[in-house]
Amino acid sequence: MNKEVDINELLKELSLSEKIGQLQQLASQFYIKDSEGELTGPLKDLGISEEKIWVSGSVLGVKDAEEARRIQDKYLDRSSTKIPLLFMADIIHGYRTIFPIPLAIGCTWNLNNAELCGQVSAKEAALSGVHVTFSPMVDLVRDPRWGRVMESTGEDTYLNSVFGKAFVKGYQGDLSSNYNIASCVKHFAAYGAVEAGREYNTVDLSDRQLKEYYLPSYESSIDEGAKMVMTSFNTIHGVPASGSKYLMRDILRDNFQFDGVVISDWGAVGELQVHGVAADDEEVAETAISAGVDVEMMTSCYINNLENLVKEGRVQEELIDEAVLRILQLKKDLGLFSDPYRGMDGNKAKQMFMCNEHKEAVRKVARESIVLLKNDNVLPLSKDKKVAVIGPKGDSTDLLGGWSWQGRKEKITTLKENLINEIGNNLISYAEGCDINGHDESGFEEAVNVAKEADVVILALGESSEMSGEGGSRAYIGLPGVQERLAEEILRLNKPTVVLLFSGRPLEITNLSKKAPAIIEAWFPGTEGGSAITEVLYGDFNPSGRLTMSFPYATGQIPVYYNCYNTGRPKTANTAETRYVSQFIDIPNEPLYPFGYGLSYTQFQYKDFTLSSNKMTKDDKITASVTVKNIGDRKGTETVQFYIRDLVGSTVRPVKELKGFKRIELEPQEELKVEFVITEEMLRYYNIDCELVSELGDFHAMVGCNSADTYTEKFTLL
Ligand code: BGC
Numbered sequence: 001m002n003k004e005v006d007i008n009e010l011l012k013e014l015s016l017s018e019k020i021g022q023l024q025q026l027a028s029q030f031y032i033k034d035s036e037g038e039l040t041g042p043l044k045d046l047g048i049s050e051e052k053i054w055v056s057g058s059v060l061g062v063k064d065a066e067e068a069r070r071i072q073d074k075y076l077d078r079s080s081t082k083i084p085l086l087f088m089a090d091i092i093h094g095y096r097t098i099f100p101i102p103l104a105i106g107c108t109w110n111l112n113n114a115e116l117c118g119q120v121s122a123k124e125a126a127l128s129g130v131h132v133t134f135s136p137m138v139d140l141v142r143d144p145r146w147g148r149v150m151e152s153t154g155e156d157t158y159l160n161s162v163f164g165k166a167f168v169k170g171y172q173g174d175l176s177s178n179y180n181i182a183s184c185v186k187h188f189a190a191y192g193a194v195e196a197g198r199e200y201n202t203v204d205l206s207d208r209q210l211k212e213y214y215l216p217s218y219e220s221s222i223d224e225g226a227k228m229v230m231t232s233f234n235t236i237h238g239v240p241a242s243g244s245k246y247l248m249r250d251i252l253r254d255n256f257q258f259d260g261v262v263i264s265d266w267g268a269v270g271e272l273q274v275h276g277v278a279a280d281d282e283e284v285a286e287t288a289i290s291a292g293v294d295v296e297m298m299t300s301c302y303i304n305n306l307e308n309l310v311k312e313g314r315v316q317e318e319l320i321d322e323a324v325l326r327i328l329q330l331k332k333d334l335g336l337f338s339d340p341y342r343g344m345d346g347n348k349a350k351q352m353f354m355c356n357e358h359k360e361a362v363r364k365v366a367r368e369s370i371v372l373l374k375n376d377n378v379l380p381l382s383k384d385k386k387v388a389v390i391g392p393k394g395d396s397t398d399l400l401g402g403w404s405w406q407g408r409k410e411k412i413t414t415l416k417e418n419l420i421n422e423i424g425n426n427l428i429s430y431a432e433g434c435d436i437n438g439h440d441e442s443g444f445e446e447a448v449n450v451a452k453e454a455d456v457v458i459l460a461l462g463e464s465s466e467m468s469g470e471g472g473s474r475a476y477i478g479l480p481g482v483q484e485r486l487a488e489e490i491l492r493l494n495k496p497t498v499v500l501l502f503s504g505r506p507l508e509i510t511n512l513s514k515k516a517p518a519i520i521e522a523w524f525p526g527t528e529g530g531s532a533i534t535e536v537l538y539g540d541f542n543p544s545g546r547l548t549m550s551f552p553y554a555t556g557q558i559p560v561y562y563n564c565y566n567t568g569r570p571k572t573a574n575t576a577e578t579r580y581v582s583q584f585i586d587i588p589n590e591p592l593y594p595f596g597y598g599l600s601y602t603q604f605q606y607k608d609f610t611l612s613s614n615k616m617t618k619d620d621k622i623t624a625s626v627t628v629k630n631i632g633d634r635k636g637t638e639t640v641q642f643y644i645r646d647l648v649g650s651t652v653r654p655v656k657e658l659k660g661f662k663r664i665e666l667e668p669q670e671e672l673k674v675e676f677v678i679t680e681e682m683l684r685y686y687n688i689d690c691e692l693v694s695e696l697g698d699f700h701a702m703v704g705c706n707s708a709d710t711y712t713e714k715f716t717l718l
Helices: 007-013 016-022 041-045 065-078 102-106 111-127 147-151 157-172 207-214 216-223 245-255 271-275 281-291 301-311 317-333 346-352 356-369 415-423 444-452 483-491 510-515 529-537
Strands: 024-027 058-060 086-089 182-188 228-231 261-263 371-375 387-390 428-431 456-462 497-502 518-521 604-611 622-630 636-646 657-666 671-678 697-706 709-717
Touching: 007 317, 016 024, 016 301, 016 317, 065 086, 065 346, 086 317, 102 111, 102 147, 102 157, 102 356, 111 157, 111 346, 111 356, 157 182, 157 207, 157 216, 157 657, 182 216, 182 245, 207 216, 228 245, 245 281, 261 317, 271 281, 281 301, 281 317, 301 317, 356 529, 387 415, 387 444, 415 428, 415 456, 415 529, 428 444, 444 483, 456 483, 483 497, 483 510, 518 529, 604 636, 604 697, 604 709, 622 636, 622 657, 622 697, 622 709, 636 671, 657 671, 671 697
Parallel strands: 024 058, 058 086, 182 228, 228 261, 387 428, 387 456, 456 497, 497 518
Antiparallel strands: 371 518, 604 622, 622 671, 636 657, 636 697, 697 709
């Protein structure tokens, strides 16, 4: 078959069962089992016959190029259709050379970093036989109890939308190069809103919330050309997403004009029965194909039932044809008909893995993702001081975070090792103190003694990789185990101490933040995390990360996010003493650290915030400008954030919404005028009739260094 294959003609040549086969995705284990013909293990559990394996259309999770080639070979040999298999995998923040987790990439506020992550990951993955990555995950996240917040770029619709685009651009380019892979945006839709942050739980949102906050990030990734969309596990409006016509037909196909492939999440088609919207596998298949799922991942309702359903007239064959055509189109777009082994090159892959260029890329992103949360004159450290590294993360190789299945922990240089490389063995001492999640405090004494001997202490604390990511919901999001107790013992020494946090989510660290003189959030920083952190600790890199998810003051405050509504009884300076306002009686309303927050080793001053006019019509634009000056004595990067509030709407409007941001680098004493252009489009929202329009009236334009610290000017849309 050549590149010019006519997929419509090809479709005509396929039997119904061959067509249905294209809709099935199986894990690679199905193709590399040792004993042929015998139905055991996953094969048996899935209830799929041997012959169906050889008509299935795509494969999930190949190990490497050799395996992919072997599977493709065997498949082309045995399959009746000779249509090449598509290989898909979860390449979320790197393939072998691992970037910081996506939440951390978000905290760089640098879209080039997402694109870079996409490019580097795509190259290593394509050489290893992958054609499609199940990324970006653009779910809006407001609940840090949910383990999967680590996969998202955070709590803001606009930021997630622009980051989603950047990831897609990085992975896909124009797909013409064998170093690009197709991208699958997920989880459609609103998986980030699971109740209580509990994995796989229910989502119930108003249509307005769904459209205004949750859907734009999927849409913008689709606009960027993402080839695939993955459904989510949750319900929306009482219907599981993988069986929702509203989501897949009305929104995805009709509104977003998406013409690519829709794949279910793992097992989510079969789960329609468990949710209780289908009585048996037949009904499951009928519901999912009618709703618009093209590819069924890892359950077998389509392949075992669709043929009968078509014969009985319960499912129109046209539905199957449409789905198959979309899959064939993707195979064609990837060039698989002319080269079923597209990109696969194990030797070249090995040269790319952890090569200097890729390591430099992940180190750059790691540096920029680190957020300085507090610094009472402790940081940066000077290189002649004796340092005690204390805590279970100090000499740990668990720096990659979830979804780094191809990463190699054993190749990681730990924080302690990096510090030794930086200032020498004789200046570094180390004690683990306790483990991540245990209750044993017997190591505290040694840790305290080690700390006593040092000039400064680095307390390296946090979560293990398994505590976030899929299946990593936590009800208590403080430091696990006895780590906070260890911190208390060490902080009691009153040494200059830096708490260095490694986590896949914002943690509840309110007590710690009162006692610790310096705190750094390092997230799961990836392959080069240890060296990036070392650069920050010693001031070789001036930290510039800004939070994209609020750190709650207490877990009971969740969800706490910056773009909330005002309520009818907001707590203000004037009402602070009143009982009957919207507040907690035991904690503040504000998060501990707000969206957009992060410190630097220098300071930035904002002045002269002005609007070019205080009025605009729908065809006008207003330029908002502010001068930002570096008033410290180090070069630094500031992220200037621009927010808008619609003061009166036909429905209530958030107290502020991010509409733009600019990262600027300033030398000491240098100042720069930063501008944002306000257009009518920026002012649109889903009005009382759920139409996306702007409404005349007054607005606030706000600029500042984070969502809680802004300057305001008023303007009117006439
Ligand atoms: C996850 C998806 C992932 C898929 C395939 C599911 O359990 O929810 O995010 O892409 O597995 O590995």
